[in-house]
Amino acid sequence: MSSAALNFFNVTKNLTYAILGTGALGGFYGAKLQQAGLEVHFLVRSDYESVRRNGLFVESVDGDFRLNRVNAYCDVRNMPACDVAIVALKTTQNHLLPDILLPILKENSTVLVLQNGLGIEEEVAAIIDRYKVSGHKIGETKIIGGLCFLCSNKVGDGHIRHLAYGKINLGEHKNNSQHGGIADEMQIIANDFESAGIPIELSSDLLLARWKKLVWNIPYNGLSVVLDATTEELMTNPNSLELVKELMHEVLRGAKSVECDIPLEFIETMLEHTRNMHPYRTSMKIDYDEKRPLELTAIFSNALQAAFSRGVNLPKIRCLYQQLQFLDLRNRTNAVK
Template structure:
């Protein structure tokens, strides 16, 4: 059994699910919470899962990062809209030569972490997970769950498979989490965007679940066009996404249980949207290589309008 300790920053549908699985497997896990802190500190976490339901009656719950112990692995499972908090969170929490595991959507998120902490190993994780938080401390896992992990180096140079990656993978496997090790994190960041850009964006703009987007010929065609445009963006960064991968993502989504994307849930709950990480950063990377992505740019502009309306509403209600 591993003696590595884990800190989970963001105990929601993703961080709560994976963190609970790690604790259930016997690892030392510490959870940072906000609105659910009182409930979880008294009653623990409830996981409903296609792989089997379980409850953790007691967890190490904290409402302030300053109260948490230093840990070997800090898992960033916050939405990227909260990344402005990381300069205060990360330095006191991660040990020297420890690991920061970035389980976030979008592009260039590891670059942000590297500016905050230096003497650590940064690993990116791409989560193919259908999971929702349905109540305080209550997470419902609907489908899938695999994580693809890759090491981060300056400029996103490929790192190959490192010892730290293998150690983290062993811990996750011990918790029953399917793992794939990637030699080139940047290529996999773009591959994840093949799914995230069309489904997150269109689910908000068209008020639709994934199954609805795939049920109509026009929206399915639009999804496919957006996927090929993501592949063009990836090529501008020197990473090739094969046509077969796009077909795999289309097939994968057809087989998926009806799903309301994370961005759609945020929009419905009137929370800020992860527009910059998922849309803005890829557009800027492509534009820096003189590559235009017109359909993604169109969706980006629409989402910026909707996101600003949410943020203005928050300011007016503050």
């Protein structure tokens, strides 16, 4: 075990966790970790008063549970520094990360990014580098990405509805797109999640894992908004199904352009997975219906740019992205009227 990992492990026999964004995903995983006996601190926004008074309620396919007391904060400056900072905001809020993330880092903290999309760990690494350059000493901060195969919604104040799945695929972020290997810190965090009943897969190639997740998110999140459809409708209509497949093929081309080889059979696996799902309103569709900004930069723009920088155009994904940008802007312009 590396000395940083030993430090990480010894200083705090039990790791402490900060949940930055107590929503559908952060509320679910944070509550599961606390239920398993870990110390968890939750940054809460609109429902802070309710969560402070009444805790969190998780209505789950795996069994409902209530946490009557949670460590809730409405201001990150009142939170203790934690061993693991879990980024669980929507990526549309990531411009707030310098203010939200940096105050809770301590010597050798790990940042665990559980958001969908591409380029997020790079953004976090740049924020941390700037912080260090400005004279702050926070030691070596590991950045780990997690791809969450989860269907969860926040349905009320402190109320999370977990509909299906929950597995997380973890991979370490390395500069220069090297493969990360399996860091000791990652194994320790994985053990905590597994003790909370969350299945974990460890990956030595985070970039590949992120592109594989996009094989699902690009077609289904995008088309669910543009076509106003659930996953079931997209799968049963032959025209939309064709479009889903074409978009998946383009994601594979994008991945290949950055040396991430996703086997063709993976498309069939994703289609089969979706056929077996309950009809699902994707998170992007929920955001659209709620007139919230869509995660277009992380899920679409960063993928298009990565491929474009290698001379590869992805015209169907680009076309979908342009339509989504139109709808997103109109939706939010109308929302503020």
